[in-house]
Structures are given as structure tokens and as C-alpha cells.
Amino acid sequence: MLTQDELLSEISRLRRERNAVILAHNYQRPEVQAIADYVGDSLGLSRQAARTDADVIVFAGVHFMAETAAILNPEKTVLLPDLRAGCSLADTLTAQDVRDWKARHPDGLVVVYVNTTADVKAEADYCVTSGNAVQIVQSLPQGVPVLFAPDRFLAAHVERQTGRTLDIWQGACHVHEAILPAHVDAARALHPDAELLIHPECGCSSHVLQEFPDLRLHSTESMVTHARESSAASFVVVTELGMVTRLERDVPGKTFVPVNRTACCEYMKMITLENVYESLRDLSGRVTVPHDTALRALLPIERMLAIG
């Protein structure tokens, strides 16, 4: 078993030898964020994956993120250090579900969150992230039925922002759904001067917006930008716990309090320094997408990358 220092130096050596890049989501463990070449939200990570000239992409995130990178880079080796790192939200929707909806709405448009499998994206017209869902739905022609899937809380946020009625798939992320209005109220009572940073996947967002109708919801990357620019000195972070690591590192001098210490995504935490090292060493955990699926999924992904 290697020590932490040995792991770090082996990862550096292998990264150079293999011409590899490590892309990490904001919810990753602190020590994994610390070794990444880029840490960001789903949109930023997809953009990095689209523009990298590395031969190997190690995805410190979950399976749908690695699939998106593989679709954008069919000639590169994309590795997910633990192939069990899935997503409860992506699991709520299948390609057949989308085909069934399209059969009922042949003139409809399908907008899927990036938190979906490649098979689902291949059936979609548009892919969105929390960073650009509102803008993309705003750009769609009026009067056309739109399926928005799979996150019902993000869908409600998009409906509020665009004034448009969507056909909403009733999926949710188990971590964000479990953040309740009572957790937000308790954190606010303890930190009355703190500003709220709320992710649109959170089940509590509509409750909070009743009291603060002008409050902006944020993708994880937008939380960083907003915290930097805001005059507030402290923030309650209403999303997955890992986000606090990213905010503390990139916005020094301000205080970040997690809304609830149990808001932890076990899939994101499956990526460790050990399995990043093993994956780089053995090129294990390779994620590929069948050519036909990748070709069909590319258009909605490119539309996602073009906006926001």
C-alpha cells in the first residue's frame, strides 16, 4: 500500500507519461479536487473535455460525465476510476421512456439534463446543465410541447424563469431531494447574516423562493462566481457537501456553511486517490459509448456546449 505522498508522486508521473488530464467535479473529495487539472460544474467539465489535447481523460466524477467526455472524444481514452460511480437521478429515465413520450408527442421537443445516460441523450433534441437550462428552454419555439427530464425540481425552476409550461419527468436526485426546507430554516436561524447559495436540484428551493422571490438559484460553478462577487461574508451552501471544499479553496476569506452534513453523494465519493492512481497505472475503468449512440447523442450535447 502506497503512502499519500507516494500516491501523489505516482499520479504526477503517470499523468505526464500518459499525457493525461484529470477533470474533477465540484462534489469530489478534497484530496481529489487538489490533484485535478480542472475542477468545475457539469458544463465546465464538458467544455474542458471537448477542448483537451490530452490522450487520456481521467474523470473524477460519475458515469454520465465520463460518457459525455467519451462522446466528445471518441479517439481518446476516457477513464472512470470506479465504474460503480453512477447517479440516482440519471437512473430514473430510460431511452424507452423518452421514445414512449415522443410517440405520444410526435411534434414535441425533448430536453434532457446532462445527468442522463448516453442512450437517453441519443433520443433527445437538447441537452442542458443547471448552468444553461433556462437559456436553452427560452430559445425553443413557442407552442411546441416540451418534455423536460429527468429532474423535476430543475424543471420547476425552468418553468418559473421562462414562464413556459413543460411536460415534466418526475425524477429527482436523492441527495438534493433530501435537503428539506427545515434544514434551510435551521441553518438560517444559526447564521442569520449568511446568504443562501441554492442549487436548482434541491427540493427545498420552491419553499425558500416563497419567502425570497428574487433569490437566484445557482449551478455549482455559478455559486463560486456569485460568492466572489457578493458583498456577503458568509454563505449557507445548499447542495452536496463537496461544494464547500471548492468554495473555501477558491473564495478565501469568506465563510461557507453546509446546509446539512448528510447531503453527501456516495457516488461522487467513490473516486479516491488510490483508484485514480490505479486507473492511470492500468488504464482501467475505460468508458466507451457505441458509435451509433455517440453519433446521435452528439448533437444535443453540442447544443448544450454552444449556450451559456
Ligand code: 13P
Ligand atoms: P452542476 O455541477 O452542473 O451544477 O451539477 C450538479 C450535480 O448534481 C452533478 O451531478
Ligand code: SF4
Ligand atoms: Fe447524481 Fe445527485 Fe450524485 Fe449529482 S449529487 S451525481 S445528481 S446522485
